[in-house]
Amino acid sequence: MNLRLLFRILGMLLVIMAISMILPIAVSLYFGDGSQFGLALSALTILTVGLFMRNFLGTKATRELDMRESYWFTVAIWVIIPLAGALPYLFTSSTATFTDAAFESFSGFTTTGSSVLVNIDHAPEGLLVWRAISQWIGGVGLILFVVALLRRLNEGSARLVEAEFSGTLQRRLHPRMKRSVMLMWLVYTGLTLTLFLLLMVGGNGFVDAFCTALSTVSTGGFMTHSAGLAGFSRFSMASITIFMFLSGVNLALLYGIFTGRWRSLFVDEEARRYFIIFFAAVLICFLSFSLAGGFSLHSLGFSFFHVASTISTCGFFTSAPSVWPATVSVVTFLLVFIGASAGSTGGGLKIKRLMIIARYVRNYFVRMIHPHAVLAVKIDNKVVEEQYVGRVFSFLFLYLLLVVAGALVLTLSGVDIPNSFCMAAANIGNLGPSPVFDNLGASLNYFALPGFAKWSLMLLMLAGRIEIVALVSLILPAYWRKNK
């Protein structure tokens, strides 16, 4: 096993983490919130461990990497980095237990946005900034971070990225993996900066603007106030909604906007479906709000906001109209499963996969009547290979299996069955606060759950974020068998 390479990657990520903690420390010094020592201590710890790993354990790493290694590398990285990211919560005593700290950190890095912090309004600003940064780092995937930095890892980098995205990232920006990853980062950073500036212009404080911008573009969903985004101005809300919507689009397509190839947005089949689903959902929500509580601009705005927040798996909430019809909950629930486009920062089943499955099922029906018809699944006029369809199916199966398993664990902790399904689906879909059927809105905090339920939710978030396959493969005995 190529442990040295793993240590090298981990070491680099840890060092990056430590460096990125300078900003939270600065913020905390500026506001005098008392968290600077905890943050500095965790930064130092992470830096030391990181440097040790990089410079002692990770020297002379070979750059060869096969598929099997890339799988468990991915999982190892995704377990260790969030665990390290839990240190600031512990050292600033923001959470009482290690479990809570780990939950918050996992939720951040996986861009889920489920929170166990009970008193966000009084949380130290430095920590809020750190939460936001952890989401942003996790947003396009930890591996992408590394790939951009490691030299001479072309073939291996493709494998790692494949393991992290399980094949949804088909549209490359550039023939060279590394170059396309750099371009993705460019788009990502550009979007974040734009939103940040817009929010500053919209009259928000630095912490609010910074954290919310990072949360939005990474589709994380951590918020800086316990009332959600209720205190934000109309202008800010509108820009957040637009950026949530954009975050659900394939990053490669967004890159096209910058380079003038924006027309591909409307040619790409998945993006088209995304738009259709989005506007249909908004329309349904708005109509049912109007039927239930009368026509108002607020409910129109809220419909846009709510649908964008759910479909991009961002998971922001704000003050909702007082009457919440069943139809809206239903639409929300569907959107939780559907999720965003493949290649975006959002989670869920992904529209592309659902399209493949829907077309496959449709072909099957046709063949029930015309048994000799030869039909292939096509996306964007390209045939999707049978083997790939099979993988998509197994993805769907595993996804549902994990939702059910998660729900089972949640019922053990006393949650009722429908809500446990919602919670499990919301966490594996990296949405965060889960839509609840019979109560309005969202169950906003996971603090009350017992430890084992929190750990299994973390597992779900992780599975959702690294697209299940790498994680589940590890438990197959055949995976570990030597192939000679």
Next chain:
Amino acid sequence: MLSCLLPAIHFADGTVVPIAISAAITMIVGMIFVTKPFSNYFNHRTQMSTTRKHSETSNKRMAYVAVALVWVLLVLFGMLPFLLTRSTTSVSDALFESMSGLTSTGATIFADVESLPPSILFWRSVSQWIGGFGIILLVLAIVPSLHINKYSLYTAEASGADNSGKTTTSTRSMVRQTLAVYLCLTLFFIVVLRLSGMTLWEASNITFTNISTGGFSIYGDSIARFTPLQQYILAASMFLGGVNFALLYNLFTFKWSRLKNKLDQFGFYCAIAFVSVLAVFGVLRVHHELPWDEALRDAVVQTLSVLTTTGSVVADTTLWWTPILLMFLILSFCGGMAGSTTGGIKIMRVLILFRNVGNALLSRLHPHAYNPVRLNGKPVSNDIITNVMVIFVVMCTTLLFSLLALLICGVESTEALGAVFGCLTSYGPGLGASGGFGSYAAFPMVAKWICSVLMLLGRLECLTILILFLPGFWRK
């Protein structure tokens, strides 16, 4: 051709005889009015659907329509006893009950079953028995004879891949075998239950509903009032009802050498049953602190009832711990073995699903390895895997959308979840008011219609019905 006629004759036998008995017992004139045209017309339809098959596409279309129509007509005529005897005045209630009977679901609309006249009770039991009968015939004989090949998961297994050339002979003998098993089991359990102290009335009713994995009862508390011995016997009948009938036939006729190509599925079925019984037993013992004997009995009977999608209830399950109830939902979704009377997606499909997923995962690591899904050591054909995946997806989608439809109708979420699982998997009881000894009486009317449709979809494994509603289906 001959083999196609066989099921029709068998079917007519199956419907006429029990109804004649019921008529004799009840002497309700309305019943006789119902049965005559009903059985004749049904017979006629079946023949029509089975004899016409020449030009391929139009015929396939006809076949799907016929299969759907047969069930719908059967159910419509099955409504008449309820309506004519004034057991219920609402059409949607009668439809629900009749559908629940003939699809051997076991969800009931009657809050107080015991106030119903015996004739109606018997009709409910018999309808389930016919339903169990009907589904076997449909899967075994009618569907293969219509050459809806992709559907014939069961025949593919039962007859083995090698003798696909002589489907006609194997179909005929298989139908015979299966019906023989079904009849023998029914008789056997009636006798055994009678010997264990039930009256003949109880024994026959309960056997009819349990061997068909239906789950109606003549009592408001389902099977809770019977003695432990009787309940264990019922558990055995449910368990056998969930076993592949061809396997049972070979077992009883000592053709054990033929058993080995079904052992994979049977082993998995037993394993699931054993593990889940153990889990339920543990919970009942530790969490509910029931005494040993009661915990064991409740666990065995109730878990088997769920796994085989019967729907008989041995204790007030609504009071049981939530994880167990969720586990029951999952179990009922799995269902019993293919080629039995159970609902759900069938154990065999679950097995194939798991193996296929494992293979798909490994295929990423070894993209060029030849590693087919195997069942009993033999590779499973791609058609079957496709069928399994498609049915799984379609079932899940149906589940999801009907759940949402019920929510929009204003059904409370736990109830709605229980109801969609109960109806689609043909288990029957749901959660909350419709679970345990309860009934679906309080559901809004639209919700009852949705549930009725769900039962039909679940029984025919969705595809056969859904295809009728595809826009391309009626096009030339």
